[in-house]
Amino acid sequence: MVTIYDVPADALIEELAARLEERIDEPAWVGFAKSSSGNELPPEQEDFWYVRSASLLRKVAQNEPVGVERLATEYGSKKRGSNRYAVRPGEHAGGSRKLIRASLQALEEDGLVSTASGEGRRITDEGEAFLSAVAADVFEDLDRPELERYA
Numbered sequence: 438m439v440t441i442y443d444v445p446a447d448a449l450i451e452e453l454a455a456r457l458e459e460r461i462d463e464p465a466w467v468g469f470a471k472s473s474s475g476n477e478l479p480p481e482q483e484d485f486w487y488v489r490s491a492s493l494l495r496k497v498a499q500n501e502p503v504g505v506e507r508l509a510t511e512y513g514s515k516k517r518g519s520n521r522y523a524v525r526p527g528e529h530a531g532g533s534r535k536l537i538r539a540s541l542q543a544l545e546e547d548g549l550v551s552t553a554s555g556e557g558r559r560i561t562d563e564g565e566a567f568l569s570a571v572a573a574d575v576f577e578d579l580d581r582p583e584l585e586r587y588a
Contacts, residue, residue, distance in 0.1 A: 438569065439569065439573040441495060441568050443572060444576050448575050448579070449572060449575050450488060451491075453494060453495065453571050455487075456567075457491055458487050460547050461543040461546075464486070464539060470536055471533060472489070473530055474533070489536065489537075490540045494544055494549060496508060497544075498560045498564070498568055501558070502553045502557040502558060502559050503557045505538050505557075506531075506534075508537050509531040509533070509534045511532070512531075515528070515529060516530035541558055548561060548563045548564070549561060
């Protein structure tokens, strides 16, 4: 059985994002929201919402139970001074909690994530099966030249 640990994270997130486009809806405000208070502009990716949701689903599966505050710390960035030309050293700025919370709520409505009272979010059995199925498909599509020499 293939798990999320057996495939590269970038390939898994890309495939998860493609499949989540069919399952969850993107809020109208996502195109205008910054992904962190340390950023000056919103993300330029067309499918940013689905990529972030896929990444969050993977993080919840790896680190469950996990709360919004810890996820915001992981998705944060270095905040420079008042603008990008500041001279002083940057400080850490957390990621957008609204974006993370809304994405987790969308995943929760779809049945992939559940709330553990007082602990944070956990992956459900349906979410685990979904992740395993996507990981198995990604694993089959991987180029593995080290296996070809034994064929």
